[in-house]
Amino acid sequence: MPMTDKRERLIYTAADLFHRQGYHRTTFADVAEASGVPMGNIYYYYKTKGDLAAAVIDQREAEYVKLRAAWEGALEPRARLRSWLDTIIGGCDGLVAHGCPFGGLSHELDKEGGPLADKADATTTRLIEWSAKQFRQMGLKDPHALGVEFVARMQGVILVAGIMRDAGEFRRQMDRVRAWLDSL
Amino acid sequence: MPMTDKRERLIYTAADLFHRQGYHRTTFADVAEASGVPMGNIYYYYKTKGDLAAAVIDQREAEYVKLRAAWEGALEPRARLRSWLDTIIGGCDGLVAHGCPFGGLSHELDKEGGPLADKADATTTRLIEWSAKQFRQMGLKDPHALGVEFVARMQGVILVAGIMRDAGEFRRQMDRVRAWLDSL
DNA sequence: CTGGGTGTTGGATGGTTATCCAACTCACCA
DNA sequence: TGGTGAGTTGGATAACCATCCAACACCCAG
Numbered sequence: 165m166p167m168t169d170k171r172e173r174l175i176y177t178a179a180d181l182f183h184r185q186g187y188h189r190t191t192f193a194d195v196a197e198a199s200g201v202p203m204g205n206i207y208y209y210y211k212t213k214g215d216l217a218a219a220v221i222d223q224r225e226a227e228y229v230k231l232r233a234a235w236e237g238a239l240e241p242r243a244r245l246r247s248w249l250d251t252i253i254g255g256c257d258g259l260v261a262h263g264c265p266f267g268g269l270s271h272e273l274d275k276e277g278g279p280l281a282d283k284a285d286a287t288t289t290r291l292i293e294w295s296a297k298q299f300r301q302m303g304l305k306d307p308h309a310l311g312v313e314f315v316a317r318m319q320g321v322i323l324v325a326g327i328m329r330d331a332g333e334f335r336r337q338m339d340r341v342r343a344w345l346d347s348l
Numbered sequence: 349m350p351m352t353d354k355r356e357r358l359i360y361t362a363a364d365l366f367h368r369q370g371y372h373r374t375t376f377a378d379v380a381e382a383s384g385v386p387m388g389n390i391y392y393y394y395k396t397k398g399d400l401a402a403a404v405i406d407q408r409e410a411e412y413v414k415l416r417a418a419w420e421g422a423l424e425p426r427a428r429l430r431s432w433l434d435t436i437i438g439g440c441d442g443l444v445a446h447g448c449p450f451g452g453l454s455h456e457l458d459k460e461g462g463p464l465a466d467k468a469d470a471t472t473t474r475l476i477e478w479s480a481k482q483f484r485q486m487g488l489k490d491p492h493a494l495g496v497e498f499v500a501r502m503q504g505v506i507l508v509a510g511i512m513r514d515a516g517e518f519r520r521q522m523d524r525v526r527a528w529l530d531s532l
Numbered sequence: 533c534t535g536g537g538t539g540t541t542g543g544a545t546g547g548t549t550a551t552c553c554a555a556c557t558c559a560c561c562a
Numbered sequence: 563t564g565g566t567g568a569g570t571t572g573g574a575t576a577a578c579c580a581t582c583c584a585a586c587a588c589c590c591a592g
Contacts, residue, residue, distance in 0.1 A: 170539095186459045188372040192580060204541050204583085213580065263455060270511055271447060271455075275370045288511050309520055312508060316521060320504025324496060327454055327472050336493055337500060354569095376550060388553085388571050397550065 171209055171219075173199050179220045183258070183265040187217065187272045214280055217273070221280070224266055225287045232294055241298035245314065245345055248295070252318055253338050260331045264322045291315060304348060317341050355393055355403075357383050363404045367442070367449040371401065371456045398464055401457070405464070408450055409471045416478055425482035429498065429529055432479070436502055437522050444515045448506045475499060488532060501525050 177199035181190040192213065196203040210216040235247040252259070262268070270284040296311030304310060318341060325334035361383035365374040376397065380387040394400040419431040436443070446452070454468040480495030488494060502525060509518035 184459070186372070186456065188370070189459060191578080193578090202541060203580095204543080205539080207581070208539070211581085262459070267507060267511075268455065271452070271507065272370065274510065275368070275373060275446070285511050285513075288508075292508070292512070309517075309524065312512075312517060312521060313524060316504035316508040317501060318504070319507050320500035320502070323451060323455065323503050323507065324472075324476070324500040326458065327451075327469050328476070328496075329469075333493075333496060337496060340493065340497060375548080377548090386571060387550095388573080389569080391551070392569065395551085 170201060170205075174201060174206060174209060174216065175219050175223045178216050179223060179265065182217070182220060182269055184262050187269055217269075217280055218283060221269070221283050221287060225290075228287065228291060241301040242345065242348075245295060245298050246342065249318070249338060249342055249345070252322075253335065256331055256334055259322045260325050260329060260334050263326050264319060267319050267322070288315075299348075302348065310348070314341075314345070317344075354385060354389075358385060358390060358393060358400065359403050359407045362400050363407060363449065366401070366404060366453055368446050371453055398462075401453075401464055402467060405453070405467050405471060409474075412471065412475060425485040426529065426532075429479060429482050430526065433502070433522060433526055433529070436506075437519065440515055440518055443506050444509050444513065444518050447510050448503060451503050451506070472499075483532075486532065494532070498525075498529070501528075 174195065178190070178195050181194055181198060185194070192203055192206060195201075195216070196206055199206075206216075210219060231248075231251060235244045235251075238244045238247055258265075266284070266287065270281075270288055273281040273284050292311050292315050294311075295314050296308045299307035299310040299314075318338070321334060321337040321341065325331070325337065358379065362374070362379050365378055365382060369378070376387055376390060379385075379400070380390055383390075390400075394403065415432075415435060419428045419435075422428045422431055442449075450468070450471065454465075454472055457465040457468050476495050476499050478495075479498050480492045483491035483494040483498075502522070505518060505521040505525065509515070509521065
């Protein structure tokens with residue numbers, strides 16, 4: 165049963181293409197070529213483009229679960245949030261070049277509506293709630309608003325630095341977010 | 349020469365559809381139906397979809413020029429930035445429902461590359477520079493970084509509040525941006 | 533060896549899309 | 563009045579796309 169291998173190859177290829185080209189610009193033919201899996205065979209694993217997108221979202225959700233577990237290795241909630249920030253900063257190049265892989269997909273799917281959009285949104289919501297929890301553990305007032313602010317700031321920096329195509333500005337702005345975090 | 353009328357109708361229709369459905373999801377047929385201009389006739393005015401998009405970007409640039417002039421009615425640079433913020437807050441519903449009309453288009457075009465992306469990016473850059481100028485006039489250190497931060501925060505709030513589909517959170521977060529602005 | 537099931541494949545299909553065109557309207561002027 | 567050209571129109575076209583399928587390869591149980 166080496167199908168797992170192929171399934172994963174398809175998911176990772178699709179995730180990468182969705183990130184770089186966007187969901188709508190990416191065709192099954194693109195996925196076929198990039199993954200080396202013939203188009204006819206892709207369909208054996210994922211009956212529709214939506215199914216493939218759902219699998220990509222699931223994969224990312226699983227990835228975030230793992231990441232959150234890693235960030236929770238830090239004892240202090242503030243340090244956990246800093247870990248997240250560091251993870252983001254580590255992905256600087258890809259983020260500046262193509263935007264947030266998840267935010268972008270989410271935004272695109274939102275314009276379609278439907279269950280896929282909800283699924284993507286739920287993943288983002290979980291991330292916001294996780295950061296709100298950290299702020300709550302820090303004993304701060306209005307932790308939910310702080311959580312939203314934290315995520316919004318990171319997303320905003322990714323978007324604007326992407327438009328400016330300026331990795332230096334990206335880092336500078338993320339440092340500002342870190343300074344804000346440390347000042348709370 | 350009532351062609352101006354039709355040209356504008358096409359631009360506004362396209363701008364609206366690009367905002368609500370996204371650029372790629374919007375077809376010439378959509379624009380034709382929504383504007384009441386037959387497809388064959390659209391082509392008389394705009395030879396390609398890219399031409400239409402360029403016209404939309406130009407129209408938005410012109411709109412921002414007017415808006416900036418209005419915001420500059422305020423004498424204090426801080427008040428000018430507040431005017432911008434108020435303009436954004438006034439568009440709450442549309443922004444939460446469909447994202448930033450310009451940021452979204454910019455992001456989508458960036459994934460295509462090409463001169464259209466540069467054109468869109470330039471408009472955003474001008475907005476950032478304008479806000480940097482206000483921070484400079486306030487005598488603050490590192491006005492450029494502040495300008496980027498201001499725009500990034502607004503964009504981030506629009507994006508995240510859109511994903512959460514929460515107009516209340518949108519307003520709450522924008523109030524936080526205003527508080528930050530007032531604290532500088 | 534053999535039948536059936538799991539995978540695999542290239543190409544077919546039906547619908548959509550941007551783009552283009554040949555013919556038409558009609559106001560204006562020589 | 564006949565000609566001219568800007569503006570208009572529905573439909574043609576060629577490409578592309580997600581989806582589907584009929585046939586094929588391979589493997590293991592009987």
